[in-house]
Amino acid sequence: MLYWINAFIFLVIGIYALSHQKSSISPAFCAIFSLTSLIMALFQMSNWLPIFILRYFLYLVSAVLLAIVPFILLALGILILLRETKQSISYFGRALSTILASVILTFFVYSLYNLVNIRDVQLTIIISLYSSIAIYFTAFFISYLLISWLIKVSYKKKQPYLIFVLGTDINDEGQVKSDLKHRLNSAITFYRSLSSVIQNETYFLVSGGNAAANGMTEAEVMAHYLMKQGINKSQIILEKSARNTTENIQFTKPLIRHLGKDRSLVIVTSTYHLPRTSFFARKYQVPARYIGSKTAIISWPYAVVREFLAILLLTKEVSVFYIVYIIVTEFYKIFM
Structure with a gap:
């Protein structure tokens, strides 16, 4: 009962x-x-x-x-x-x-x-x-x-977006690994599905401060990847201090308040990571919608069990x- x-x-x-x-x-x-x-x-x-x-x-x-x-x-x-x-x-x-x-x-x-x-x-x-x-x-x-x-599950609005991509592990050479690459590609796919007028007013916000051996932070590596895919540098905002999901949301909140006044916030992360991300977004009063990216089959079991714990x-x-x-x-x- x-x-x-x-x-x-x-x-x-x-x-x-x-x-x-x-x-x-x-x-x-x-x-x-x-x-x-x-x-x-x-x-x-x-x-x-x-x-x-x-x-x-x-x-x-x-x-x-x-x-x-x-x-x-x-x-x-x-x-x-x-x-x-x-x-x-x-x-x-x-x-x-x-x-x-x-x-x-x-x-x-x-x-x-x-x-x-x-x-x-x-x-x-x-x-x-x-x-x-x-x-x-x-x-x-x-x-x-x-x-x-x-x-x-999300839907598009006819207004500019602030596309917030959460960082995760990068390799020692400062290159995106599989999980992060899928997140960035999902963000780019969503961006390219928008009309050209909305694209021009849309910004990317990348967050992650865990540095690789070469000193580059996750945010810097993500920004570099986005620019290689044709995203203008002027449309990319970096947050280079966050070390975990809590700090991703907490440290970007001032940026979101400033940039998100006339934009709809969409948070991009791995699908398995969405519940915890939405938890912290609620905790820090950051209204958002979400896009879940896929995870490589070989790393999915470990990632899901770790997230579940x-x-x-x-x-x-x-x-x-x-x-x-x-x-x-x-x-x-x-x-x-």
Whole structure:
């Protein structure tokens, strides 16, 4: 029942955020958790054959997850602690993160103990518990992928644009790598689809400060690539200090306010990166629409998993709530 309620609550909050542009609430994250809750509810209550089959398939593979999930939780707990020690947050925020990490790490110790002393516990308890956690992570991952694809749906306006391209890794020689090249090409394709009149009033904003071995920043490398593709230097604005997604949005906000008065902002990044980008755009009150670029097949799995973990950390409070609820529910079923 709780999953149905959560799905409805996150849906309502997401609709509110969409209708109030000045709200710092991320509609994308609300959509992810609403969809995750809906999937969890269906897994628990639906007897539809495909869901029935998938549910029991996960029960079967949970024998493997017995050896994996504890270490996933260990990594999540450690990442929460490391992330918070690197950031300047309030005492309450640090205390909350410590509590959340402690809950996860305590459950890791409990899980490890059960693995070592498997004869002393009912195997069905552990399988049921980890199957439920596996279903949650699976539902979250599916929701993340679906919302990533939905965010990039956009439409053109008959007005000039500010095309904001987020930087990512460059090689030691100061050349664009595959992911960044796809982002820039998507931005150029969008630019060339505009009428010549609108093109003349459209600007590119490139952000990235991680320097290559030759000293060139991501922004400088991106600007050089755009000029090689025929974009006028006078139409390219550089932000050369940002080291991550948060700073991409934060450091460019003054430029966006100045250049975006008569222009529609469109942010270009990799499709898998869109939910987190939209989260920070909302946080820093930067209204935008989005274009998602493709990712090379060979690097897609690593990029998506890394981004998924980053989103888990951003939403750790909600995820830990779900995990604790799953644990309590499973033990209640067994002992009550």
